[in-house]
Amino acid sequence: MRTMVTIALLVAGVCLSDVCLGASYTVTVNDDNPKTIHVSGEFALESSTIAMYITRSPQLEDGQAALVRNLVIKRADGEPVTYEYAGIGDWTLAANVGDIVHVDYDVLLEHDRYDWGPGIDEVAYRQDDGLFFTGASLFIVPGHTSTHTIDVRFDLPSGWKASTPWPSVEMGTYSARNVMDLVRNCLFMGTHLEETVTIGDFTFILAVGDRFKSKLNLFVEAMAPLLPAYVEMFGGMPSESRYLVVINPGNRSDGGAFPGSYSMLIRGEVNRTSSAVWGHGIAHELLHFWNGHTIAPASSSDEEWFKEGFTDYLTILSLSRTGLDPRETTYRKLENSARRYIIAKKLMDITDSMRAAGAEKHRKRFLVYGGGTLVAFALDIRIREATENAKGIDELMSRMYAEFGATGNRYSYEDIVRIATEVSGKDQSEFFGEFVDGTGFLDIGPYCESIGLQLTTMMDEFYIAEFSEATPAQRAIIASMLGTRGAAGGTGISR
Ligand SMILES: [Zn+2]
Structure with missing residues (x-):
């Protein structure tokens, strides 16, 4: 008996022909000004639950799943499968692991009527010339453990096309690598x-x-x-x-x-x-x-300060180094980060540590983005001062890439502290402990001064300017950080 069950599961779960291994979907838009979009899909069940990976919305507890209508589920032979909606984007089916099911449903194109945590740009919206969707807002999926490819076909009004991140396998059909490639991406259909x-x-x-x-x-x-x-x-x-x-x-x-x-x-x-x-x-x-x-954290929320704040600091540096931003704009951006940080800490009274604030990244974005940017700025200077400007935040990032990007391993907070310490040759755990894991207030004034910048501040006002009397060593650090292409000479402040 036990043997028979095992064989049955094996046959059902793994499936013997290639046809039923991969999933497939067809997305249909019926006219130029649609109110709904139709999706049909076929896949093998990974459990008795199928799901939409929803995004939180203050008005829609069930996120995008609240806009799904007319869901019909059938077996391959056309026999209906009964189901129950279990909340937060899950549907429980009267079916077993490995069963092949066919789903049909409509999605109401009303996403624009609601607020979404990360913004509508990460959910779905309409334009005069087409429709934007993330895969998560469009596809009901059986889970994410299958490693098989997923074909997506589009049946669109004449003159419309689909732009997707997936390679085209034949006219109008695209192939996503797996379920996560399908749902964690966006697409646009239109003219x-x-x-x-x-x-x-x-x-x-x-x-x-x-x-x-x-x-x-x-x-x-x-x-x-x-x-x-x-x-x-x-x-x-x-x-x-x-x-x-x-x-x-x-x-x-x-x-x-x-x-x-x-x-x-x-x-x-x-x-x-x-x-x-x-x-x-x-x-x-x-x-x-x-x-x-490519470099991704083990915890999805604790390291948002690094994901967002460091990304924004490196963006500021790179736009300056490539000459895309003039130096004045670069300083305005650093001033804006300092403003966001002080508003978060002193006016919004966010008492979380920067790490903890990541759990509410969008509501506490001033601390996560602004504070994270200032931590990166201060750390860049700490590394440069400790290494006589031989190394900086670039070495930290290339070490992170070598250890976590190339290998696919996930990093932790401790990894960042360890690598910052190794790159600078100086223990950085106290700095991170106070300002990232703790709730200390990071004053960037002394950091600015140490590299020949004057920070003038009152309440939420911040003005960064270069001292005309900055030493060659200080100028060298600024040039290493910001490059020389955006520089237009100092602003002539003396002290
Ligand atoms: Zn970002």
């Missing part, structure tokens, strides 16, 4: 502009909304110098070399990076002046392909 751009070893599929069609070159010009700078900083390529980039106009500027794609919404005009915001956003999301996706 938008799609252009494939090769930059060094990278291929980008740019999907750009109608209003930004004439700005495509500006986006490419912003990305082109950054990619080799990032490869050099980390000492290698990120985990992917092919990415989808979706850029559309929005009510607020925001962006989100996924393992093989990123999504940007830009508010207002796109030109060189406003690149302080949109160019920064693109640079920040690109950097996440290394710090966040």
